[in-house]
Amino acid sequence: MVEQLNPRERILMGPGPSTVPSRVRNALAAPTLGHLDPQYIAYMDETCQLIRDAYQTENPLTFPVSGTGMAGMETAVVNLIEPGDEAIVCINGVFGGRMKDNMQRAGATVHTVEIPWGKSFTTEQLTAAVQEHPNAKVLGIVQAETSTGALQDLSGLGKLTHDAGMLLLVDAVTSLGGHELKVDEWGIDAIYSGTQKCLSCPPGLSPVSFSARAIEKMDARQTPVQSWYLDVSMLKNYYTGGGGRAYHHTAPINMVYALREALAMVLEEGLEARIERHRHLHLQLREGLEKLGLCYVPENSLCTLNCVAFPDNVDDAAVRGKLLNDYDIEIGGGLGEFAGKAWRIGLMGSTATERNVTTLLAALKQCM
Amino acid sequence: MVEQLNPRERILMGPGPSTVPSRVRNALAAPTLGHLDPQYIAYMDETCQLIRDAYQTENPLTFPVSGTGMAGMETAVVNLIEPGDEAIVCINGVFGGRMKDNMQRAGATVHTVEIPWGKSFTTEQLTAAVQEHPNAKVLGIVQAETSTGALQDLSGLGKLTHDAGMLLLVDAVTSLGGHELKVDEWGIDAIYSGTQKCLSCPPGLSPVSFSARAIEKMDARQTPVQSWYLDVSMLKNYYTGGGGRAYHHTAPINMVYALREALAMVLEEGLEARIERHRHLHLQLREGLEKLGLCYVPENSLCTLNCVAFPDNVDDAAVRGKLLNDYDIEIGGGLGEFAGKAWRIGLMGSTATERNVTTLLAALKQCM
Numbered sequence: 246m247v248e249q250l251n252p253r254e255r256i257l258m259g260p261g262p263s264t265v266p267s268r269v270r271n272a273l274a275a276p277t278l279g280h281l282d283p284q285y286i287a288y289m290d291e292t293c294q295l296i297r298d299a300y301q302t303e304n305p306l307t308f309p310v311s312g313t314g315m316a317g318m319e320t321a322v323v324n325l326i327e328p329g330d331e332a333i334v335c336i337n338g339v340f341g342g343r344m345k346d347n348m349q350r351a352g353a354t355v356h357t358v359e360i361p362w363g364k365s366f367t368t369e370q371l372t373a374a375v376q377e378h379p380n381a382k383v384l385g386i387v388q389a390e391t392s393t394g395a396l397q398d399l400s401g402l403g404k405l406t407h408d409a410g411m412l413l414l415v416d417a418v419t420s421l422g423g424h425e426l427k428v429d430e431w432g433i434d435a436i437y438s439g440t441q442k443c444l445s446c447p448p449g450l451s452p453v454s455f456s457a458r459a460i461e462k463m464d465a466r467q468t469p470v471q472s473w474y475l476d477v478s479m480l481k482n483y484y485t486g487g488g489g490r491a492y493h494h495t496a497p498i499n500m501v502y503a504l505r506e507a508l509a510m511v512l513e514e515g516l517e518a519r520i521e522r523h524r525h526l527h528l529q530l531r532e533g534l535e536k537l538g539l540c541y542v543p544e545n546s547l548c549t550l551n552c553v554a555f556p557d558n559v560d561d562a563a564v565r566g567k568l569l570n571d572y573d574i575e576i577g578g579g580l581g582e583f584a585g586k587a588w589r590i591g592l593m594g595s596t597a598t599e600r601n602v603t604t605l606l607a608a609l610k611q612c613m
Numbered sequence: 614m615v616e617q618l619n620p621r622e623r624i625l626m627g628p629g630p631s632t633v634p635s636r637v638r639n640a641l642a643a644p645t646l647g648h649l650d651p652q653y654i655a656y657m658d659e660t661c662q663l664i665r666d667a668y669q670t671e672n673p674l675t676f677p678v679s680g681t682g683m684a685g686m687e688t689a690v691v692n693l694i695e696p697g698d699e700a701i702v703c704i705n706g707v708f709g710g711r712m713k714d715n716m717q718r719a720g721a722t723v724h725t726v727e728i729p730w731g732k733s734f735t736t737e738q739l740t741a742a743v744q745e746h747p748n749a750k751v752l753g754i755v756q757a758e759t760s761t762g763a764l765q766d767l768s769g770l771g772k773l774t775h776d777a778g779m780l781l782l783v784d785a786v787t788s789l790g791g792h793e794l795k796v797d798e799w800g801i802d803a804i805y806s807g808t809q810k811c812l813s814c815p816p817g818l819s820p821v822s823f824s825a826r827a828i829e830k831m832d833a834r835q836t837p838v839q840s841w842y843l844d845v846s847m848l849k850n851y852y853t854g855g856g857g858r859a860y861h862h863t864a865p866i867n868m869v870y871a872l873r874e875a876l877a878m879v880l881e882e883g884l885e886a887r888i889e890r891h892r893h894l895h896l897q898l899r900e901g902l903e904k905l906g907l908c909y910v911p912e913n914s915l916c917t918l919n920c921v922a923f924p925d926n927v928d929d930a931a932v933r934g935k936l937l938n939d940y941d942i943e944i945g946g947g948l949g950e951f952a953g954k955a956w957r958i959g960l961m962g963s964t965a966t967e968r969n970v971t972t973l974l975a976a977l978k979q980c981m
């Protein structure tokens with residue numbers, strides 16, 4: 246009644262998903278176990294430990310949320326925020342804006358620090374924001390703005406927020422496994438990411454981690470978390486073993502297999518080597534893109550996502566269509582302010598290879 | 614650094630997941646496409662149509678929520694309910710209780726109709742509830758109570774609720790694809806299910822559907838939906854094509870492949886034939902279980918889940934452990950009130966075969 250499933254083997258160089266290696270897809274297809282089966286619990290515990298290793302944290306409360314990166318954002322927000330709380334959100338692209346929206350839905354009064362899209366925040370701007378809003382409970386910021394390709398330096402931000410009695414919330418969707426990210430050393434209190442970016446696992450899960458400081462605030466809540474599905478006070482019984490692995494919802498078993506395998510690949514390569522691979526291939530790609538007359542949008546570009554403005558005479562849809570149809574290469578269009586003006590070219594996880602950089606540059610030259 | 618993934622090939626006869634056929638697992642492992650790739654959009658549209666076919670509905674707003682069945686419950690609740698709304702929830706087990714909890718978190722005043730666990734609601738009880746709470750906006754009820762194995766007859770309930778100006782919300786997690794379920798004919802306004810029960814797809818998605826009547830109420834909301842991730846007013850742009858497939862979150866591509874394949878298998882078999890298979894194998898299992906001295910908990914048992922009380926002299930954990938370790942068969946323990954008193958034996962989707970019924974009965978006899 247439906248045709249045989251036969252997806253084309255694209256090179257995924259958009260803003261995510263990245264190309265998923267067959268090793269991870271094979272893990273995805275392994276026999277399904279029950280979510281309370283001791284063998285599955287052991288795989289899940291290993292997966293949580295692998296997430297800790299990737300985040301460079303010892304946080305016990307570290308697990309994959311059963312939804313995509315945006316569910317991770319919502320998990321962090323609804324568990325940390327109570328109605329009436331104040332929060333600071335740093336906005337320099339789509340995802341900062343979404344964090345604000347999530348916080349407002351959770352009842353927060355949100356103070357925004359806004360700078361032009363493509364820019365990164367300076368220490369002075371962040372310090373001023375913290376001083377201006379001393380009652381904020383949380384400061385939220387995006388390390389890797391997927392909409393603009395801007396990388397945010399997070400150094401010093403842990404101390405700045407903690408000295409002011411605030412929690413530091415970080416969006417690491419497009420950085421985990423591709424950029425330096427040291428949750429404990431940097432004093433990050435709540436963080437979320439996605440599986441389909443630099444981890445090269447299919448989309449569907451969101452690795453999150455919460456510090457002891459964050460847990461203390463969550464434990465002191467006066468009101469229930471507005472989301473049942475994302476309520477960490479219940480989820481932690483299942484993921485960290487308190488309450489005898491009490492059933493909350495049926496974990497997405499096969500997706501957890503895939504994440505475990507993807508994280509194993511990240512750590513086998515080594516975080517430093519992997520970050521260096523992303524960096525040097527980014528430089529190679531950058532050189533080629535600039536030779537083609539494409540101009541980087543952000544001042545401080547991510548290595549994992551290259552947001553480049555194209556000349557006025559270029560037909561956006563035609564070029565991307567030709568790349569997809571003739572070359573089986575996906576690149577991303579611009580988002581928000583940059584729709585129709587820029588492309589977003591991902592170089593994440595398994596997609597980040599010499600061959601893909603060379604192929605894309607040659608194909609793009611033909612298509613432009 | 615981690616051992617080779619090697620999950621045992623269990624026969625999954627618990628309350629879910631059920632055994633996932635290799636055809637579905639192979640689909641899961643197909644190459645990942647981008648979530649805006651026209652080929653993926655076509656697969657997704659087909660998947661939504663297959664969900665409509667399985668639900669027997671023409672509802673345009675029918676799609677897989679990017680989370681498990683409990684995310685489907687929350688999607689239905691947070692989109693239909695606004696703070697201050699009244700709702701009626703019918704509780705005869707764990708999942709009715711969870712629906713109440715979800716509604717309260719969404720700000721509803723919940724009127725419950727409670728009957729003992731294992732019982733099903735009578736028309737008189739439901740009629741009285743509707744008459745008693747004429748201002749309720751929604752009546753929520755569970756068709757297949759996974760915690761007790763009770764089947765709820767839904768006939769007449771559409772008319773009853775609509776005549777009173779209410780919406781009918783149904784939990785079909787353990788019934789879709791295993792029991793008769795006619796969304797349009799029965800006048801159901803909002804429904805959710807899970808993939809890992811009678812569809813025999815891995816857990817991770819929740820097929821939902823909303824009637825025109827439900828959409829009208831959602832469009833008339835005065836307040837934003839409290840969940841960003843589950844906000845149907847945004848999701849519908851991506852799933853039903855309004856707003857040019859606007860990006861909301863990255864769809865769980867590979868899980869959608871698997872669901873498409875699982876639904877294709879359901880519809881190739883035919884809904885009626887599939888329901889009849891569940892029915893006659895349930896009767897066969899029932900005869901065998903009763904011969905072993907096990908006693909059905911619900912008056913009106915599901916065919917898909919058999920909740921049976923075991924005699925006092927039976928060691929719950931020992932029997933289930935022996936089944937799992939010696940026979941690679943998973944059955945479920947009791948939940949809530951029935952913990953330590955009953956087993957829940959699933960006969961769902963691909964698990965529902967003559968061979969599995971025969972094997973379980975023989976193995977259980979050895980273990981008890």
